[in-house]
Amino acid sequence: LKPFCLRVGQFSAARAADRCDRVMQIRQVVPHLVRGASFQWRFLPVEGLRRRSFSSASKVVASAQEALKDVHDGATLCIGGFGLCGIPENLIEALQQKGTKDLTAVSNNAGVDNFGLGLLLQSRQIKRMISSYVGENKLFEEQYLTGQLEVELTPQGTLAERLRAGGAGIPAFYTRTAYGTAVHEGQNVIKYGPGGAKAGDVAIMSQPRESRDFDGKGYIMEKAIVGDFSIVKAWKADERGNLVWRGTSRNFNPDCARAGKVCIAEVEEIVPVGSLSPEEIHLPGIYVHRVVQGKGYEKRIEKRTVSTGGDIKVDKRRELIVRRAAKDLKNGMYVNLGIGMPTLVSNYLEPGVRIELQSENGLLGIGPYPPESEVDPDLINAGKETITMIPGSSLFSSSESFGMIRGSKVDVTILGAMEVAANGDLANWIIPGKMVKGMGGAMDLVSADSKVLVVMEHVAKGNKHKLKPSCSLPLTGKRVVNRCITDMAVFDFVTEGPEAPPTLIEIAPDTTV
Numbered sequence: 151l152k153p154f155c156l157r158v159g160q161f162s163a164a165r166a167a168d169r170c171d172r173v174m175q176i177r178q179v180v181p182h183l184v185r186g187a188s189f190q191w192r193f194l195p196v197e198g199l200r201r202r203s204f205s206s207a208s209k210v211v212a213s214a215q216e217a218l219k220d221v222h223d224g225a226t227l228c229i230g231g232f233g234l235c236g237i238p239e240n241l242i243e244a245l246q247q248k249g250t251k252d253l254t255a256v257s258n259n260a261g262v263d264n265f266g267l268g269l270l271l272q273s274r275q276i277k278r279m280i281s282s283y284v285g286e287n288k289l290f291e292e293q294y295l296t297g298q299l300e301v302e303l304t305p306q307g308t309l310a311e312r313l314r315a316g317g318a319g320i321p322a323f324y325t326r327t328a329y330g331t332a333v334h335e336g337q338n339v340i341k342y343g344p345g346g347a348k349a350g351d352v353a354i355m356s357q358p359r360e361s362r363d364f365d366g367k368g369y370i371m372e373k374a375i376v377g378d379f380s381i382v383k384a385w386k387a388d389e390r391g392n393l394v395w396r397g398t399s400r401n402f403n404p405d406c407a408r409a410g411k412v413c414i415a416e417v418e419e420i421v422p423v424g425s426l427s428p429e430e431i432h433l434p435g436i437y438v439h440r441v442v443q444g445k446g447y448e449k450r451i452e453k454r455t456v457s458t459g460g461d462i463k464v465d466k467r468r469e470l471i472v473r474r475a476a477k478d479l480k481n482g483m484y485v486n487l488g489i490g491m492p493t494l495v496s497n498y499l500e501p502g503v504r505i506e507l508q509s510e511n512g513l514l515g516i517g518p519y520p521p522e523s524e525v526d527p528d529l530i531n532a533g534k535e536t537i538t539m540i541p542g543s544s545l546f547s548s549s550e551s552f553g554m555i556r557g558s559k560v561d562v563t564i565l566g567a568m569e570v571a572a573n574g575d576l577a578n579w580i581i582p583g584k585m586v587k588g589m590g591g592a593m594d595l596v597s598a599d600s601k602v603l604v605v606m607e608h609v610a611k612g613n614k615h616k617l618k619p620s621c622s623l624p625l626t627g628k629r630v631v632n633r634c635i636t637d638m639a640v641f642d643f644v645t646e647g648p649e650a651p652p653t654l655i656e657i658a659p660d661t662t663v
Contacts, residue, residue, distance in 0.1 A: 207390070208389040209435070209439060210440075211442050214240045214243070214416065214442050216442075217414045217442045218244055218245060218248060218250075218414065221378075223250055223251050224253070224254075225254070225379060226375075226377045226379075227377055227380075227381055228375065228381070228382075228410050229242075229256065229267065230406040231257065231258070231261075231383065231403065232401035233530065235528060236398070236403055237267075238382060238415075238444070241442070242269060249275070253275055254279075254280065255276050255280070256281075256309075256377060257406075258281060258401070258402050259282070259284065259287065260279055277299075277300060280309070281304065283590045284588045285534075285588065291585075291586050296342065297347075300340050301341070302340055305328050305590075305591070306548070306552065306589070306590050307552030307555060307556060308328065309402075310405050313375050313402070313405040313408065313409040313549070314405050315375075316377070317407075317409045318408070323374075324372075325370060325372055325556065326367060326556070327556065329370050335358055336359070338356040339352050340354040341354040350583070374409075376411065378410070379410050379411070379413075379414060380409060381406075382404075382414070382415050383399070384399075384432075385418050385419070387441045388423050392438075393431070394430055394431060397529040398511050401511045404432060404433045404547045413438045413440070414439065414440045415438050417442075420441060451530075451536060453534045454525060455519045456519055456522045457519040457520060462494070468607075471637050472491060472492075472497075472498055472605065473498045474640065476495050478603060481502065481504055481505070483505045484506050485507055485561060485562045486555070486563045486600075490533070491605050509531045509532045510551050510552065512550070513543065513544075516540070517539050520538045556598055558598045563600050563602050564605060565578065565595065565602070565603075566578060567604045567631075568623055569623050570604055570616065570618070570621075571620045572617075572620070573620075573644075575625055575630070576630050577625050579592060593627060596626060601632050602631050604631050605634075605635050605636075607636060608639070616636075629646075631645070638661045639657045639658065641654055
């Protein structure tokens with residue numbers, strides 16, 4: 151082509167472009183030039199062609215059944231959601247009806263016994279779960295301990311990053327998370343044999359991770375996850391698959407969406423192309439292949455927590471612990487509070503202290519529990535409790551959340567423990583063969599350079615010691631505890647250099663040494 155001087159009938163390319171709504175580049179104009187009977191080039195209006203191309207390229211399908219038509223036995227599915235928040239209810243139900251079996255499900259957890267992915271566990275369609283948290287799903291735990299289900303327990307942040315890396319074409323990466331633990335050493339049971347955990351019958355063990363030192367610290371290598379299909383849930387989509395989420399329902403959904411060879415998204419509302427402004431799109435449509443509008447959403451809430459407007463009733467021993475922990479929080483800090491007792495700490499801040507609470511499922515700036523009239527199933531914390539947001543809050547995906555955590559942007563992490571060793575080792579996620587809760591985000595949280603505070607009762611049931619010379623349970627992290635606050639005392643730990651005993655720095659008012 152002569153430099154922008156090609157004649158089109160009586161018009162130059164530049165003049166022809168002026169007839170469009172916007173100036174087009176030559177490479178956009180040329181495909182729409184056709185030969186007339188007199189062999190003179192003539193220009194066709196592009197607007198109609200553009201509209202037809204958008205219409206013919208719509209990614210909307212008529213039903214969940216059609217969207218899942220090529221999901222086959224033995225497929226690996228990356229399934230979005232956190233607890234029951236942001237799960238693809240309609241697609242999961244359609245999968246159950248389809249009867250596809252021997253599935254590998256990559257999902258942070260597996261819902262509850264009779265809802266979410268729990269439905270596919272009930273129907274025995276899942277062969278392997280790759281998850282971070284078993285939680286309160288008794289069926290999940292039972293099938294694992296009795297040898298009916300393969301379970302690859304993975305730290306929550308590592309899981310999110312494995313999905314993100316899979317979608318970004320990165321085959322593997324190094325992380326400090328889980329260094330020195332059973333994950334690193336290949337000591338996790340993936341599948342028990344027919345005799346189950348009680349008989350100690352192990353069929354499949356996890357594989358050890360390759361490790362390497364960077365700047366004097368140990369890292370392990372984790373491989374990316376690429377699924378055959380991604381099955382996700384969003385709030386809105388346009389016909390080209392651009393997705394928008396609301397509240398904390400974003401969580402793992404964008405990371406799962408990117409990681410699948412084929413992404414199927416169910417949404418509450420489908421809008422025409424152009425209805426969403428570019429600034430509000432959370433996931434570009436390039437990642438999404440099929441869109442289906444869901445219906446009849448139940449949106450169950452695992453832990454409906456509401457504000458009563460009165461004082462919080464807390465056991466006196468626990469109140470002593472959380473009041474003391476609150477004194478370690480200074481104005482302006484970013485803080486992550488684990489589930490259980492740690493969530494109470496923010497209620498006892500010193501006067502004039504304002505902190506921002508970070509939640510692993512994608513929220514910075516957690517507010518108080520809502521009144522009953524403001525309960526929102528799309529707004530929960532990492533403990534699956536309903537919450538509110540404060541002015542200045544922000545929302546993001548699970549992988550970005552753990553980027554903040556691994557990058558040590560969080561100042562303080564407060565979490566509970568089953569055992570703490572004299573050298574600062576921490577164990578809080580499993581009792582092998584008996585109780586399987588999963589590590590959730592704890593391994594990621596304690597592997598960063600944030601200050602780690604453990605809050606716990608001094609002894610367990612039966613007056614069993616929780617502060618021990620060494621941990622007997624599988625570790626969450628090696629030499630990671632900076633301070634342990636119990637109902638009897640406060641201890642500081644040495645986490646760098648040669649190992650040394652902890653230091654007793656305070657005792658409770660009713661305690662003697």
